[in-house]
Amino acid sequence: MARDTTGGRTLASSFLGYCVLIFFALVFLYPFVIQIGNSLKTEPDAVSSALSPIPDPLSTAGYERVFLGTDLPLWLGNSVFVTIVVTLARLLLNSMAGYALARLRFRGRAGLFAAVLAILAVPGVVLFIPKFLVLNQLGIYNSYTALILPVIVDAGGVFIMKQFFESIPVSVEEAARIDGAGVFRTFWSVVLPMARPALITLTIISFQATWNEFPHSLVAVQDPALFTLPRGLADLVSGSLGVGTQYPLKLGAAVLATIPVAVIFVVFQRYFVRGANEGSDKG
Amino acid sequence: MAVAARRRGLSTAARENLAGWLFVAPVVVILGLFMLLPILMALWVSLTDWNGQGSPFRSTVPFVGAENYTRLFTEDGLTRQDFMTSLRNNFYYVVIVVPCQTVLALGLALIVNNRLLRGKSFFRAAFFFPSVTSSVAISVVFLFVFANSGAVNNLLGLFGVDGPQWFSDARGLLHLLLNGLGLVDIDAPPAALLEPGPFGLSWWDWLSGPSVAMSTIIMLVIWTTSGTFMLMFLAALQDIPVTLEEAAKLDGAGRKGVFRYVTLPMLKPTLFLVLTLGMISTWQIFDQVYVMSQGNPAKTTLTPAFLSYQTAFRSFEYGSGTAISFVLFAIIVVLTLVQRWIMRDRKV
Incomplete structure (x- = not known):
C-alpha cells in the first residue's frame, strides 16, 4: 500500500510490518500450540509449566483417559454421522431451492425469497426455547431426528446457491430443455455438475458449521448417548469431570474436536475464504 | 414429476x-x-406460566398476559435484577468487543494487503484459523490459558506482574480504574451511588464496567472473530483500483492522506457491514459463557442469551425465559435498524 520513494523508509516499514505480523501470528496460533503441548503432558507438568509447549515427560495418559474413561468415542461417532447427513442433505436441498429461486418462474417466488432473507436475519440465539418447544410438541425431542431434521436446510446456503446460479449463463440449460429434458433432469445432469465450485464452498461451510454446532444439540437432546462432540466436551468441562483440573484430558478432547476442521481448513483454505466473503454479500 | x-x-x-x-x-x-x-x-x-410439563397449549396452563415482560422491566425483584445485570454485562461486552475486533481486523487487513510483504497467505491463514474452530473447544483452551497457574499468568509473572484469578474475579474494570485513580474506594463505594438507580440496579452496579472474568471472554471473542472480519476488509481492499491510490499520490497526498481520503471512504460499506454483523453477533454471546463461566462469578458474565436458557431449562420458567429472548430479539432488530438508518444517511 505504501510504495515510498525512499528505499530506507520502505525497508523500515516492511520490517515493522513483519514484526507486527509475526507478533499477531504468535497471538493467534500459540494457544493452539499450548493446547497440543499440554494435552501430551502429565497432570502436574501441565499445572506447573502451562506456558511451555514442550511436554516433559511426554505422556499420552490424557488421550488414554479420553478414549477409555469418557464417552468421547460415542460423541465422535454421533458428530460424524450428524455432520455427514446434514451436509449431504443441505447440498441437495439448498441447491434445489437456490436453483428454483434463481431460474424457475413460479408464483410467489419473490415473496419466498424475501422470506428466506427475513429468516436469515433472525438471530439464532432467540430460537433456543422455540426450537425446543416444537421438537417437544412433535414428539421428536431427544432423538437423532431432532439433531438432524431442523438443520438440513439453511437460509444462508439457499442464498449462496441462488447467487451462484444467477451468475452462470442460462444458455446451456436452454439447450438441454430444447432437447426435451425435464426440469429435474436438466437440474441434475446439466446444472449441478456446473455448480461444482459453489457446491464445494457449501460443503465446507456446512461441514464446519455442523461439526462445531453447540446450542442446537443443547436444546434438541439430553441423553448423553446422543451428544455430539461439542456437547460432550462442554459437559466434560462443566460436568462431573470438571471437578479438579484434569487439563491434559480436557485439552486432548478439545484437540480431537478441532482436528477435522483444521485439516479441512488447511486443504480447502480458499473455499473457506470464499465462504466468509459470501457471508459478507448477504448484508 | x-x-x-x-x-x-x-x-x-x-x-x-x-x-x-x-x-x-x-x-x-x-x-x-x-x-x-x-x-x-x-x-x-411467553404469555403463559408453562413449566415444561405436558403440552403448553392445554387449557390448564396458566395464561398470564404480558406479565413475563413487565416483570423484566417494572417489578422490583430478582427477575428484573438478573435481567438488568445481564443487559449491563452484555452492553459493556459489546462496547469493547465491537470496536476492538473492527480495528484489529482492519489493521491486520491493511498489513496483510501490503504488496511488498511475503508470506501473505500464511499470515492470512494464521489470523483466520481461530474463526473456523469450535467455540466450545476454543473456550476449553482459554479456560486453561487463563487458569490461575495458566499461560497468561505465567507470562505476566515473567514481567513481575501478579495475574488475577481470572475466572473468580467479579470486580468491574471500571471500578478498578476509578479505584486506581483514587476517585473511589472499591471496598467502600460512595453511599450516594449505592442507592437504587434505574431499573432496580444501583448506579454503582451500572457503572461497574465488565468484570475481570468477563474480560477473558471479551479477549477470546476478539481473538476468534477478527480473522473473519479481516477477510472481509481484505476483499474490499483488493477491490480498490490501484490507479485511484496512485493518482492520489501523484497529486501529492502522503501515506496518511491516501488512507484518510481514498482508502477509508472506499472501505465505508465494509466498515458498516462489519460493525452491523459485530453488533448482531455480540448481543448473542452464549457458547463461551456456557462453557467458561455459566454466568459466574457473582453473575458478572450473565448475558441475556444465557439467562434466557437458564431461566427456561434450569428453573423451568419457560414463559419468563422466552420473554427474555424476545426482548433480546427486539434489541438486536432495533440496533440493526438504527445502523441501517445511519448507513443510508451516510450514503446520501
Whole structure:
C-alpha cells in the first residue's frame, strides 16, 4: 500500500510490518500450540509449566483417559454421522431451492425469497426455547431426528446457491430443455455438475458449521448417548469431570474436536475464504 | 414429476410453476416448521406460566398476559435484577468487543494487503484459523490459558506482574480504574451511588464496567472473530483500483492522506457491514459463557442469551425465559435498524 520513494523508509516499514505480523501470528496460533503441548503432558507438568509447549515427560495418559474413561468415542461417532447427513442433505436441498429461486418462474417466488432473507436475519440465539418447544410438541425431542431434521436446510446456503446460479449463463440449460429434458433432469445432469465450485464452498461451510454446532444439540437432546462432540466436551468441562483440573484430558478432547476442521481448513483454505466473503454479500 | 405433468397435458408455464414449488418444498417445510412455527409457539408460551410439563397449549396452563415482560422491566425483584445485570454485562461486552475486533481486523487487513510483504497467505491463514474452530473447544483452551497457574499468568509473572484469578474475579474494570485513580474506594463505594438507580440496579452496579472474568471472554471473542472480519476488509481492499491510490499520490497526498481520503471512504460499506454483523453477533454471546463461566462469578458474565436458557431449562420458567429472548430479539432488530438508518444517511 505504501510504495515510498525512499528505499530506507520502505525497508523500515516492511520490517515493522513483519514484526507486527509475526507478533499477531504468535497471538493467534500459540494457544493452539499450548493446547497440543499440554494435552501430551502429565497432570502436574501441565499445572506447573502451562506456558511451555514442550511436554516433559511426554505422556499420552490424557488421550488414554479420553478414549477409555469418557464417552468421547460415542460423541465422535454421533458428530460424524450428524455432520455427514446434514451436509449431504443441505447440498441437495439448498441447491434445489437456490436453483428454483434463481431460474424457475413460479408464483410467489419473490415473496419466498424475501422470506428466506427475513429468516436469515433472525438471530439464532432467540430460537433456543422455540426450537425446543416444537421438537417437544412433535414428539421428536431427544432423538437423532431432532439433531438432524431442523438443520438440513439453511437460509444462508439457499442464498449462496441462488447467487451462484444467477451468475452462470442460462444458455446451456436452454439447450438441454430444447432437447426435451425435464426440469429435474436438466437440474441434475446439466446444472449441478456446473455448480461444482459453489457446491464445494457449501460443503465446507456446512461441514464446519455442523461439526462445531453447540446450542442446537443443547436444546434438541439430553441423553448423553446422543451428544455430539461439542456437547460432550462442554459437559466434560462443566460436568462431573470438571471437578479438579484434569487439563491434559480436557485439552486432548478439545484437540480431537478441532482436528477435522483444521485439516479441512488447511486443504480447502480458499473455499473457506470464499465462504466468509459470501457471508459478507448477504448484508 | 415433470414427465407426469406433461402427460396430463399441462402448459409449460404451469409445469414450471409446479416444478418451482416442488424444488423449494423441502426448504419451505423445514424453515416453516423449525423457524416460523417455533417463533409463533414461543410467542404464546411467553404469555403463559408453562413449566415444561405436558403440552403448553392445554387449557390448564396458566395464561398470564404480558406479565413475563413487565416483570423484566417494572417489578422490583430478582427477575428484573438478573435481567438488568445481564443487559449491563452484555452492553459493556459489546462496547469493547465491537470496536476492538473492527480495528484489529482492519489493521491486520491493511498489513496483510501490503504488496511488498511475503508470506501473505500464511499470515492470512494464521489470523483466520481461530474463526473456523469450535467455540466450545476454543473456550476449553482459554479456560486453561487463563487458569490461575495458566499461560497468561505465567507470562505476566515473567514481567513481575501478579495475574488475577481470572475466572473468580467479579470486580468491574471500571471500578478498578476509578479505584486506581483514587476517585473511589472499591471496598467502600460512595453511599450516594449505592442507592437504587434505574431499573432496580444501583448506579454503582451500572457503572461497574465488565468484570475481570468477563474480560477473558471479551479477549477470546476478539481473538476468534477478527480473522473473519479481516477477510472481509481484505476483499474490499483488493477491490480498490490501484490507479485511484496512485493518482492520489501523484497529486501529492502522503501515506496518511491516501488512507484518510481514498482508502477509508472506499472501505465505508465494509466498515458498516462489519460493525452491523459485530453488533448482531455480540448481543448473542452464549457458547463461551456456557462453557467458561455459566454466568459466574457473582453473575458478572450473565448475558441475556444465557439467562434466557437458564431461566427456561434450569428453573423451568419457560414463559419468563422466552420473554427474555424476545426482548433480546427486539434489541438486536432495533440496533440493526438504527445502523441501517445511519448507513443510508451516510450514503446520501
